[in-house]
Amino acid sequence: MPNTVVRQALPTPEALRPWVAGIGALSVDGGPTEPFAHLPETATKVIVRTGADGVHGTLVVGPRARALYRRGRRHVRCTEVLLAPGTVRPLLGVSAVELAGRAVALADLPGVAAGRLARDLGRLGPAEAVAGLAEVLPERLAADSDGPRTELLRAGVAALSVRAGHPPGRVSEVARELAVSERQLRYLFAEGVGLSPKHFARITRLRAVLDGASTASWAELAAATGYFDQAHLSADFRTLMGVPPRSYVTGRLPRAALCPSSGPR
Numbered sequence: 485m486p487n488t489v490v491r492q493a494l495p496t497p498e499a500l501r502p503w504v505a506g507i508g509a510l511s512v513d514g515g516p517t518e519p520f521a522h523l524p525e526t527a528t529k530v531i532v533r534t535g536a537d538g539v540h541g542t543l544v545v546g547p548r549a550r551a552l553y554r555r556g557r558r559h560v561r562c563t564e565v566l567l568a569p570g571t572v573r574p575l576l577g578v579s580a581v582e583l584a585g586r587a588v589a590l591a592d593l594p595g596v597a598a599g600r601l602a603r604d605l606g607r608l609g610p611a612e613a614v615a616g617l618a619e620v621l622p623e624r625l626a627a628d629s630d631g632p633r634t635e636l637l638r639a640g641v642a643a644l645s646v647r648a649g650h651p652p653g654r655v656s657e658v659a660r661e662l663a664v665s666e667r668q669l670r671y672l673f674a675e676g677v678g679l680s681p682k683h684f685a686r687i688t689r690l691r692a693v694l695d696g697a698s699t700a701s702w703a704e705l706a707a708a709t710g711y712f713d714q715a716h717l718s719a720d721f722r723t724l725m726g727v728p729p730r731s732y733v734t735g736r737l738p739r740a741a742l743c744p745s746s747g748p749r
Contacts, residue, residue, distance in 0.1 A: 546583030570634035580678030651710020
């Protein structure tokens, strides 16, 4: 199996929990010349990092619809903050869909909100980033959050996620349960997550499959995560990961899938 970017979970301060889905310290397993995988991702992340030259930088990385494989890495230290659904616009001043598939310097985002955050984090390294955010975000975001809309979005996110072995709901059924149209649900997800509801569900299901790949058979994983059968799982896996399941777990990646790495993305 290719190396993956390893995320060591860090505690989330109570003050950040309404807006942050998780915090982690990043590293890359394996040697610097071995390929590693950035898995499909549903969250937008703010990443504070220090490079080998000691220079601090802050990136915003949007949701990633498909896996990305890279060869090599730079020696960096990173702290990543996963933004909760509905947090992107009030914090960064843009919709989540505008960031999908992108990694941009925080200071390069337009608008006052991103500029203020870039100044807040500009001199902080990874170790100081969480404390810095806990100091500035609660007061800044409390007035900007749309409570009812955010609650509706997060209910949709929960219903379309794999939870304790329960597969994600169907988009039409989730929309009906939330008393919104499918079009409204798609708008909520584009604005607050950056993916369509269907693609969000596909990624959460794929991540559940990857989490269980070392302990269960593909057929068992297909049944547990809501695929029609193992063939359906394999087809969706190949679409999102670029390779069939068995090729991925044995590290057989097509040459075209590998691209140079400039560091964690």
